[in-house]
């Protein structure tokens with residue numbers, strides 16, 4: 001198959017840059033197409049794990065008949081189109097020039113450096129500055145949490161929002177941005193923190209006051225910083241694993257069903273599971289943090305983007321394990337309630353049956369280890385029109401509809417499991 005040859009022939013050093021430069025994606029086009037044969041699927045998998053190929057996969061390669069979103073550099077587009085034509089495959093252009101999308105995404109203007117709101121995307125320092133400021137402004141409700149540290153020595157900070165000491169054994173854990181480029185997820189996580197502190201709506205108050213919320217907006221700070229300073233489309237951690245390739249996929253690195261499917265053993269792949277479970281300092285230290293509160297977890301929510309899905313355990317099997325039926329029931333209601341505000345359509349299902357087999361994810365480990373009743377992974381907006389580069393004006397709408405679904409999830413859960421007075 002030609003794909004692999006193409007990849008190896010073009011170890012284009014033009015893609016390497018002085019460390020201070022930002023990678024640019026001028027005229028890189030995001031395509032969606034459906035591979036038709038096993039041979040093509042295998043070639044795409046090889047291409048995905050080849051260094052500096054000029055092909056950036058935005059979706060995993062799941063098999064024949066499963067759509068693939070791939071960003072292609074301008075100098076590879078002619079050959080890509082020729083290969084598709086030769087194989088009689090249609091493709092769709094999702095984004096013509098992704099650099100334009102990056103330029104228009106809505107990173108905050110320099111004049112607002114250090115400030116915080118939900119009309120723009122923010123740096124790690126700004127997010128952490130805001131977490132510290134709310135912890136000091138609302139000491140009765142908000143506590144700064146130290147969840148661990150990263151390979152490059154950064155802190156992994158979160159907050160606990162607690163309105164009632166009686167909730168100490170009912171923890172809702174929310175993590176976001178374990179995948180660095182999924183900026184909408186940390187924006188939504190901070191939006192939710194803010195709502196839990198201050199929204200006066202009766203249902204939101206009820207939710208906020210019924211649990212202790214532990215929210216970590218950026219679970220992969222090294223990757224997140226790299227996505228700001230150097231490469232907007234960075235996904236993994238920043239551990240160096242080969243001459244050209246850095247990082248393991250921190251959501252394929254957890255010690256449950258590690259590397260049993262849907263993860264790569266190639267360090268250059270975006271789904272590299274790492275050399276061992278918890279090889280990444282960020283996953284190791286946050287797993288220890290989660291362990292310390294594991295038996296009090298009532299819910300574990302992981303925020304990702306994109307594709308508008310509400311996913312439940314597990315990623316290694318389509319079997320309906322644990323409380324699958326209940327999570328489906330609650331999830332169906334939640335996506336219906338999510339759609340009410342703006343009509344945003346989600347699908348719900350087990351990871352392996354809804355999208356693809358993927359193992360070593362944080363939610364699956366937490367679910368299996370602590371039998372957490374409520375466990376969901378969100379794939380937030382959109383469906384590929386902007387992909388990871390969701391315009392900042394969608395932060396607030398995405399935050400509001402996501403909060404609607406969280407209210408729904410816990411409303412349903414309480415209906416199914418009414419609290420008794422002694423609790």
Ligand SMILES: *[C@@H]1O[C@H](CO)[C@@H](O)[C@H](O)[C@H]1NC(C)=O
Nearest residue numbers: 024025026027028074097099
């Ligand atoms: C992108 O493509 C346009 C149209 O072909 C061209 O004029 C422009 O120079 C290209 N930009 C870069 C940075 O290569």
Ligand SMILES: [Zn+2]
Nearest residue numbers: 179182304305
């Ligand atoms: Zn993700």
